[in-house]
Amino acid sequence: MSDDPVAPPAPEVAAETVAIRRRWLSLGEAVAVAGVIIGGLTFWNSFEERRDAREIRAEERAAAREAALAASRRTGLIATEANGSKIAFKGVDCALQSTDIRFPKALGVTAQSTVTVHEIEAAWIARPLLKLTDGGDDRRQGRLPVLIDSLCTGPEGNRQESAIYDIAWRIEPGLFGRSLKLRGMVMRQRVTGSGGQATLDALWTKP
Known part of the structure; x- marks a missing residue:
């Protein structure tokens, strides 16, 4: 078996490897950021829906009270x-x-x-x-x-x-x-x- 050390990669190969790693890091960061944005939008939409539902229920209760009050006067x-x-x-x-x-x-x-x-x-x-x-x-x-x-x-x-x-x-x-x-x-x-x-x-x- 040869005891010769493994030759280091050529400079252009090393540069390409680093570039690939950077692209993967950038892609991963973008995915993470997108996930954060989507999660935030989902939370906001859910919050808005809950708030709208509460407002609708409050309006319905107020209308029911008003109708009952009006009926009680008739x-x-x-x-x-x-x-x-x-x-x-x-x-x-x-x-x-x-x-x-x-x-x-x-x-x-x-x-x-x-x-x-x-x-x-x-x-x-x-x-x-x-x-x-x-x-x-x-x-x-x-x-x-x-x-x-x-x-x-x-x-x-x-x-x-x-x-x-x-x-x-x-x-x-x-x-x-x-x-x-x-x-x-x-x-x-x-x-x-x-x-x-x-x-x-x-x-x-x-x-």
């Missing part, structure tokens, strides 16, 4: 009986205490109030409606808007509401002439402020 009247001569009504989920019922000014009907018995009577509006429909078809029907201010008591306390309801009516011929029959009531819109009567008058159209 009375919401519904008819319990409509037998032609009257419409009996009550609060949806509260004990109705009193109502003030107003009619379009052009109809010339005096405002009415209820305390213990909550009803709208056909006799209140029969004469003007029969007069307005006189001379036409004996069978007529339509809706009359009325403004009802109501006070109701629920678990959370008193509720006050002002809303316009449509009273469905029908005129029928009979043995002693035509008569007005009340058929039911349905909420048309809630009103705020002091403009309820003006809104009511604007909604009224003669039959």
